[in-house]
Amino acid sequence: MSNTQTAPIKVGLFVTCLADMFRPEVAFATVRLLEQAGCEVEVPAAQTCCGQPAFNSGDNHSSCSIARQTIEAFEGYRYVVGPSGSCIGMLHHYPELFADDDPWKARAEDLRSRAFEITSFLVDQLNFSGIQSGFSGRVTYHDSCSGLRELGIKQQPRQLLSEINGAELTEMQEAETCCGFGGTFCVKYPDISNRMVGNKTEFAVSSGAGTLVGGDLGCLLNMAGKLKREGHAMQVRHIVELLADMTQTPAIGESDFDLAKAL
Amino acid sequence: MSSRAEIFANIRRGLGRTEASESQRETVRQRLQTHPRNSIPARGQQEPEAQVELFIRMAREAAAEVIPLADMTQLPQAVADTLEAKGQHELVMARDDTLTQLGWAGVHERLHCHQRTGQVGDEASLTLAFAGIAETGTLMLYSRPDSPTTLNFLPDTHLVVLQRKDIVGVYEDAWDRLRQLSPGRLPRTVNLITGPSRSADIEQKLQMGAHGPRQLVIYLIG
Amino acid sequence: MQIKSPEFKQSARIALQDVNLQKALGNLKAGFPGKRAAAVARLPEFDRLRDEARDLKNHILEHLDLYLEQFEARVVENGGQVHWCRTSEDARQTILQICREQNAKTVTKGKSMVTEEINLNEYLEANGVRPVETDLGEYILQLRGDHPSHIIAPAIHLNLEDVSEAFHEHHKRPKLNDPAELMAEAREMLRKQFVAADVGITGANFLVAETGSTIIVTNEGNGDLTQTLPKTHIVVSSIEKVVPTLEDMTLFLRLLARSATGQEFSVYNTLSSGNRRPDDQDGPENFHVVLVDNGRSDMVGTQFQDMLRCIRCSACMNHCPVYGAVGGHSYGWVYPGPMGSVLTPQMIGIEQAALLPNASTACGKCEEVCPVRIPLPKLMRHWREKEFERHLTPRAVRWGLGSWAFLATRPKLYRLFSACASRFMRLLGSKKGRISSLPLASGWTDHRDMPVPTGKTFMQQWHARQQQETKS
Numbered sequence: 001m002s003n004t005q006t007a008p009i010k011v012g013l014f015v016t017c018l019a020d021m022f023r024p025e026v027a028f029a030t031v032r033l034l035e036q037a038g039c040e041v042e043v044p045a046a047q048t049c050c051g052q053p054a055f056n057s058g059d060n061h062s063s064c065s066i067a068r069q070t071i072e073a074f075e076g077y078r079y080v081v082g083p084s085g086s087c088i089g090m091l092h093h094y095p096e097l098f099a100d101d102d103p104w105k106a107r108a109e110d111l112r113s114r115a116f117e118i119t120s121f122l123v124d125q126l127n128f129s130g131i132q133s134g135f136s137g138r139v140t141y142h143d144s145c146s147g148l149r150e151l152g153i154k155q156q157p158r159q160l161l162s163e164i165n166g167a168e169l170t171e172m173q174e175a176e177t178c179c180g181f182g183g184t185f186c187v188k189y190p191d192i193s194n195r196m197v198g199n200k201t202e203f204a205v206s207s208g209a210g211t212l213v214g215g216d217l218g219c220l221l222n223m224a225g226k227l228k229r230e231g232h233a234m235q236v237r238h239i240v241e242l243l244a245d246m247t248q249t250p251a252i253g254e255s256d257f258d259l260a261k262a263l
Numbered sequence: 264m265s266s267r268a269e270i271f272a273n274i275r276r277g278l279g280r281t282e283a284s285e286s287q288r289e290t291v292r293q294r295l296q297t298h299p300r301n302s303i304p305a306r307g308q309q310e311p312e313a314q315v316e317l318f319i320r321m322a323r324e325a326a327a328e329v330i331p332l333a334d335m336t337q338l339p340q341a342v343a344d345t346l347e348a349k350g351q352h353e354l355v356m357a358r359d360d361t362l363t364q365l366g367w368a369g370v371h372e373r374l375h376c377h378q379r380t381g382q383v384g385d386e387a388s389l390t391l392a393f394a395g396i397a398e399t400g401t402l403m404l405y406s407r408p409d410s411p412t413t414l415n416f417l418p419d420t421h422l423v424v425l426q427r428k429d430i431v432g433v434y435e436d437a438w439d440r441l442r443q444l445s446p447g448r449l450p451r452t453v454n455l456i457t458g459p460s461r462s463a464d465i466e467q468k469l470q471m472g473a474h475g476p477r478q479l480v481i482y483l484i485g
Numbered sequence: 486m487q488i489k490s491p492e493f494k495q496s497a498r499i500a501l502q503d504v505n506l507q508k509a510l511g512n513l514k515a516g517f518p519g520k521r522a523a524a525v526a527r528l529p530e531f532d533r534l535r536d537e538a539r540d541l542k543n544h545i546l547e548h549l550d551l552y553l554e555q556f557e558a559r560v561v562e563n564g565g566q567v568h569w570c571r572t573s574e575d576a577r578q579t580i581l582q583i584c585r586e587q588n589a590k591t592v593t594k595g596k597s598m599v600t601e602e603i604n605l606n607e608y609l610e611a612n613g614v615r616p617v618e619t620d621l622g623e624y625i626l627q628l629r630g631d632h633p634s635h636i637i638a639p640a641i642h643l644n645l646e647d648v649s650e651a652f653h654e655h656h657k658r659p660k661l662n663d664p665a666e667l668m669a670e671a672r673e674m675l676r677k678q679f680v681a682a683d684v685g686i687t688g689a690n691f692l693v694a695e696t697g698s699t700i701i702v703t704n705e706g707n708g709d710l711t712q713t714l715p716k717t718h719i720v721v722s723s724i725e726k727v728v729p730t731l732e733d734m735t736l737f738l739r740l741l742a743r744s745a746t747g748q749e750f751s752v753y754n755t756l757s758s759g760n761r762r763p764d765d766q767d768g769p770e771n772f773h774v775v776l777v778d779n780g781r782s783d784m785v786g787t788q789f790q791d792m793l794r795c796i797r798c799s800a801c802m803n804h805c806p807v808y809g810a811v812g813g814h815s816y817g818w819v820y821p822g823p824m825g826s827v828l829t830p831q832m833i834g835i836e837q838a839a840l841l842p843n844a845s846t847a848c849g850k851c852e853e854v855c856p857v858r859i860p861l862p863k864l865m866r867h868w869r870e871k872e873f874e875r876h877l878t879p880r881a882v883r884w885g886l887g888s889w890a891f892l893a894t895r896p897k898l899y900r901l902f903s904a905c906a907s908r909f910m911r912l913l914g915s916k917k918g919r920i921s922s923l924p925l926a927s928g929w930t931d932h933r934d935m936p937v938p939t940g941k942t943f944m945q946q947w948h949a950r951q952q953q954e955t956k957s
Contacts, residue, residue, distance in 0.1 A: 015943050017893075021903050022936060024943035043947055048893040054886055056847060057878065058869030062890030069894055149849035178806045182846025184882070187928035189844055191498050194932035195810045196846075225933035228919055253936035255918030267569035270724065270778045274550045277785030283551050291551040291729070295695045298730035301537050304530050304739070321749065380766045383676045399750040408764040416709045434738075438731045448563065449696045451761060451768050452713070455754040460706040463746075464622035464638065465664040466645050467512040473621055474672060474679075475706020475753065 008040040009126075012074045014082030014091070014115070017049040018217035023252065026217060029244035030083045030118050036244075037128045039079075046073035050090040056183050060097060064104075067094045071107050079125070080115040083240050084216050085147020086183075091115040092150065117147055118240055119215060123156040129163060133245040136166030140209035141239070142200070142223065143176045144216035157215060157239050164242060172207035174199070181222040197226045205232055211251070212236045224253040300435050307398040307433035314397040318430045319483065321400025325458030326471065327479040335365060335424075335484055342422060343370040345480055346387055349420060355381060356389040357410035362424070381413030387420040392481075393444070394437045395430040399457055402481065403437050405445075406452040415454055421476035423456075427485035486604060486632050488833055490817035493840040497811040506812050509642050513635075517803040520747025521854065528743065538736055539858040542794035545728060546785060552694045552727045553776075559697025563759025565772035573603035576777045580605060580686070580719060583773055584614045587717050589683035595701060595708030596620035597688030598636050598797065599723050599777055601819045602832070605686075616686070617678045619707035621671055628655045634813030634821065637745050637799045642812055675707070685711040685769070689722035690797070691737060692774070695730040698758040699774060702741065702751045709755055718757065718769035723777050725793040737796055740856035744798040780832050788867050792827050794857040801851035801861060807844055816841055823851035823861040830868050839877055842868035900944055907938040 011034055019026040034041050051066035071094065074080045082088050092115065094108035122128040139161065147153035161169050180186060180196025187193075200223060204212045212227070212234055214220050224236035235251035250256060264272070275281055283291075306317065319329050332341055346352065355377045356362055367376050381388055390410050394403040402423055406412045415421060431437050434455075441449065460475030471477055489496060500506055525531045545552055557567045568583075570576035584592060592609065594600065594616050606616045606627075618627040622640035626632060628651040633639030640648075648667055653660040656674055661667050687708050689699040699720045701708040712718045728734050742748040761768040784790055802808040802822025813821035818838070820828045826845065830838040842865035851861040872878055878886075892899045914920035919934040929935055940946070 017903070020943040021907050022938050024940060024946055027943040027947075043944075045944075046896050048896050048899040049889070051893070054890050056866065056869070057882065057886050058866060058871070058873035059886050059890065060870055060873075062886065062894075065890065065894045069896075145846065145848035145850075149853055176850075178846050178848035178850070180806070180846065182848070185844075185846045187926065188882075189494065189497070189807075190928040190931060191494075191501055192807055192810050192844065193846075195501055196806050197933065199806075221936050222933070224936050225919065225929070228934040228936075229921075229932065249939065250918055253919040253934060255916060255937075265569070266571040266575055266778075269571050270569055270776075270782050271550050271553075273778075273782035274553075274785050277782065277787065277790075278547065278549075279786060283548065287548060288551060291548050291555065294729045295555060298695060298732050300732050301541070301736040302530055302533055304528060306528075325749070325752070383680055401750055401754075406765060406768060407762075408766060411766040411768075412709070412713045413767045416706050416713065434735045435732055438735070449698060449756065449758040451758060451765060453698075453756040453758075454709070455750075455756075457750045457752050457754075460704070460752060462621045462668060462705050464620075464625065464640050465648050465667055466509075466643075467516055467638075467641070468664045470665050470668045472672065473668060473705035473707065474619065474675065474710055 006038070008038055009079060010077055011039040011041050011079045011081050012077035013041050013043045014050070014074070014080055014087060015043065015047060016082055016084045016087045016217065018221065019083060022221060023217060023238065025246055025249055026083050026238045026240055029238070029240035029246045030081070032244040032246070033118065033122065033240060034081060036130055037122060037126050042077070044073040050087040052086060052090045052183055055090060055093060064097050067097050067108065068104060071104065071111050074111060075107070078114065079121065080111065081118055081121045083118050083238060085117045085144050085151050085153050086216050086218060088115050088117045089146035089150040117151055117153055117215065119156040119160055120151060120153050123159055131160055131163040131243050133164045133242055134166065135164050135242045135245065135247050137211055138168045138170055138209040139211045139213045139242070140170050140172045140204055140207040141175060142179060142204070142212060142214040142219060144214055144219045145178050147215050148176060153215065160243055161213070161239070167242065170207050170209050172209070173203045179219045179223055181218045183218065186222060197222055201226045201230060201232065205234055210235060213239050213242060215239050220252055224251070228253045303433050303435060304398060309432065314432050315427055315430050318395050318397040318400055321397065322458070322481055323400070325400050327400065327458045327481055329481045329483055331483045335361065338424065338482060339365050339367050339370045341482060342389060343373040345422065346420070347373055351386040351420060353377070353386045354389055355379060355385050355387070355414060355418065357391060357414060359391050359409045362389060362391065380411040381417035383417060385418035387422060388414040388418040389422040389424070390414050392423045392425040392429065394440055395425045396434055396437055397430055398433050401455050401457045403441070404454045404456065405441070405450040407450060412452045412454065415456065416475050418476060420478045420480065421459070422480045422482065424482050424484060427483060486601070486819070488818050488837055490829060490833065490838045490841060493815055493817055493844060496815040496817060500811040500815050505644050506642055509644060510809055510812055513641055513803065514809050517746065521744060521800060521803070524743040524747040524749065531743070534736060534740055535856050535858055538740055538856060539794060541733060541736060542857050546725070546790060546793055549725070549727070549785065552729055553724060555694040556692050556697060556727050559694065560759065560772070560774055563697050563772070565697070565759045565774060568773065568775045570775060571778045573777070573779050576603045576721065576775055576779070577605055577608045579775055580721065581609060581612055581614065583717065583719055584609070584684050587683050587771070589614055591615045591617060591678065591682050592684040592686055593617050593619050593679055593682040593711045593715065594623070595685070595687035595703065595711045596623050596639065597686070597721055598633070598819065599688055600686065600721050601633060602779065603777060617682070619675050619679065619711055620703070621668065621705060621707070624671060624675065625651055628652070632814070635799060635802065636797055636820065642814065679710040679714050682711070682715045684717045684719060685715040686719045686721060687712050689720050689726055690741070691734050692722055692727040693731060693734050693756070694727055696758055698756045700734060700754060700756045702738070702754050704752045706753050709753055712757060712769065713767055716769060717771040717773070719773045719775060720757070721775045721777065723779070723781055725781050741796055741798050744800040744854065744856040784831060789827065789831060789864060791859050792824070792864055794859055795824055796857060798856055800854040800856065804850045804854050806848065806850070823865070827861060827864045827868065835868060835871055835875070836877060839872050900942070903942050904945055907942050910937050913937070
């Protein structure tokens with residue numbers, strides 16, 4: 001038997017706390033995509049949160065503790081991949097937390113070089129074009145801020161969506177404008193956050209798409225919550241759900257109840 | 264400690280040093296003396312013909328009127344025509360010989376000419392431009408006894424004479440010329456003027472004629 | 486002006502409900518961003534110029550003392566005077582002193598944010614000198630007893646009716662409703678003031694060390710009349726505005742108008758190099774440059790140094806979704822938006838300004854459009870670090886963060902917690918898939934539903950699957 005197959009790439013999955021708690025299917029979809037792309041996926045047990053809440057609140061001490069734990073948990077994996085631009089963006093911030101002469105800095109830089117958001121990983125690193133999805137419908141894509149401005153994620157999700165035969169992408173106005181989630185911002189400045197998400201849902205609905213898609217659960221939970229409160233039928237999903245053909249379960253903020261109603 | 268000494272001490276402390284090193288002083292000296300150029304936009308590096316075209320286009324885009332004339336002898340008639348169309352007959356002009364020596368007598372019935380500083384109530388003024396910068400359709404003028412700055416700002420209509428040969432591509436070319444004209448010390452006031460005065464301070468609606476001239480007319484000679 | 490930054494949340498709430506303000510902000514959002522984008526598209530070199538501008542500013546800051554020395558020497562050679570002012574109070578007193586020496590009754594003013602910063606107008610008035618704002622927007626605000634809400638379009642929060650009322654009341658003329666007529670009336674009224682002024686005060690966009698010049702950038706021409714007609718011209722500028730040469734000034738000018746209003750170049754860019762020359766028919770006899778520190782030299786060498794690159798273009802606030810929702814007055818002091826959120830704590834102290842650097846989602850749009858690439862979100866985060874270090878963060882927030890960090894660094898405990906929390910939320914809202922009201926998270930649920938976890942946590946499910954696979 002000739003061994004023409006390349007060895008599978010060892011990937012550590014960064015689950016993200018929001019996927020873990022609120023929408024595990026996002027993490028499962030990510031695993032499926034990575035396996036389709038020829039990766040061997042492991043889920044290091046010692047991961048919890050990327051540390052954004054502490055970092056963005058100026059709590060460097062806690063950020064460092066969480067960073068060290070995360071760095072250690074993911075050492076030994078060729079790649080670290082997660083379904084979130086903001087979480088992977090946070091991993092990219094880890095080197096800033098350590099002084100130049102601190103050995104953790106080099107380890108953080110090493111993690112940074114191996115950490116990718118899922119769509120960027122599939123397109124930029126693996127040149128993957130094997131999306132197989134039966135999803136069908138008009139979608140519009142929200143560009144989450146960290147992914148867009150820290151990691152350069154813009155064209156990759158759109159490229160992957162274009163491989164879904166049944167999906168029709170229609171861009172919304174101000175796709176790149178912040179949805180108002182901002183981690184703790186949405187509870188610290190609820191009035192302003194509400195205005196921002198209200199603007200965003202207006203643009204999303206006006207696009208005429210049936211599904212709002214994005215790459216960050218924080219944004220998606222925020223926008224889905226607002227759409228539901230406003231009584232819109234528009235559905236919200238994480239892009240990996242479409243790409244991995246896992247849209248048979250209820251959309252974000254919906255239940256089997258809604259699913260039954262829709263059928 | 265004086266304010267000055269405190270400020271300097273603070274800056275130096277922030278920079279992690281006391282006095283600057285000789286090499287730092289040399290760097291500063293060099294930069295000030297050689298005034299190197301930073302990146303120049305390509306649009307300002309075209310052939311002279313194209314530069315003139317660009318200047319005219321950009322100046323008009325900025326709402327200046329551009330009137331080409333073959334030579335200076337045509338200026339008095341052109342000016343009289345311009346002002347008559349606006350119902351204006353009073354003109355204050357700069358004292359430059361190239362202006363004053365023209366045939367103003369020939370239009371004296373249509374136009375009363377004065378040579379002084381600008382005053383509130385002046386209808387129109389006429390001055391020479393030192394250079395035109397094609398990059399943005401900008402005029403460079405400078406203050407001198409013959410051409411007081413108030414002529415550029417107080418009258419309602421500002422008429423400016425610009426020679427084609429004085430159109431340069433970019434501001435940097437104009438600075439070089441200015442340094443040659445006035446080595447070691449700049450004129451008191453150098454004006455870069457791009458179109459007539461305007462403001463959008465009332466409900467973001469753009470209006471011409473805030474405090475400076477309501478209209479800018481450029482006679483392009485050559 | 487009174488500091489109202491601690492009231493940011495209340496001010497923001499009011500601003501969000503203010504129909505007129507929201508309309509004005511809508512105009513801003515419909516105008517500036519698109520115009521900037523168009524101007525950027527027309528200049529292929531734009532991004533390269535931004536890199537050069539950032540590097541040049543960094544170079545200037547490394548040699549700030551040297552360039553300031555050279556600037557001062559040239560100004561003096563040109564017959565001008567340079568005054569160094571460490572604090573706002575120093576600057577106010579210095580300017581008043583110059584006005585007194587001239588027996589000034591009335592002074593005209595070109596637009597200058599630094600004079601707002603040092604609270605100059607109030608001080609002059611209290612000391613018998615009447616300042617008259619000549620920039621149309623500032624003039625309108627002065628008539629109304631109001632303050633700028635934007636650093637280049639100061640009256641952007643006002644509508645036509647506001648202007649109409651103000652002119653009618655103060656000019657004692659019939660009420661006008663047409664913008665062109667209103668501007669014409671302002672032109673007429675202010676011309677008398679320009680001529681009558683004893684002293685003209687302007688700001689400076691840049692100070693040029695090579696030639697000892699100051700430059701003002703306007704579209705109206707008011708700054709020019711302010712500085713040319715009176716006997717004395719006072720330039721008030723902060724210390725970090727010095728640039729080495731005319732060529733260097735040009736680099737920044739190429740970025741300034743495009744970043745601000747989307748114009749290729751502002752109408753009037755005027756370079757002043759000292760006082761009237763022999764035989765000049767007009768121009769000021771006295772030329773003073775008042776250099777203001779007010780906390781800037783303290784920023785050199787600190788993690789906030791990058792903020793000193795700012796060229797006051799306003800691109801950051803024009804693109805900020807928070808500024809776009811609540812307007813400039815909500816920030817409660819002189820400088821609004823992202824740049825204001827970094828500068829205000831520096832100048833009035835983090836104790837009073839803490840809400841400002843927190844009122845951001847760190848979306849990064851400001852940094853994306855900043856012509857000198859200031860990392861504004863990072864600088865805001867540094868203020869949050871300072872706030873946290875000094876225990877100024879609200880106790881509830883600190884406690885919440887502390888609890889979260891405690892759990893997050895103990896994976897096994899975290900799993901337990903997340904499994905319980907997931908279960909709890911599912912119990913509350915599993916039928917509909919969402920919760921409409923969550924007591925501890927009313928900030929969220931007041932305005933939106935909370936999607937509910939779809940099942941057990943991923944880690945629970947993954948662990949179960951792994952166990953199953955091991956068995957089979």
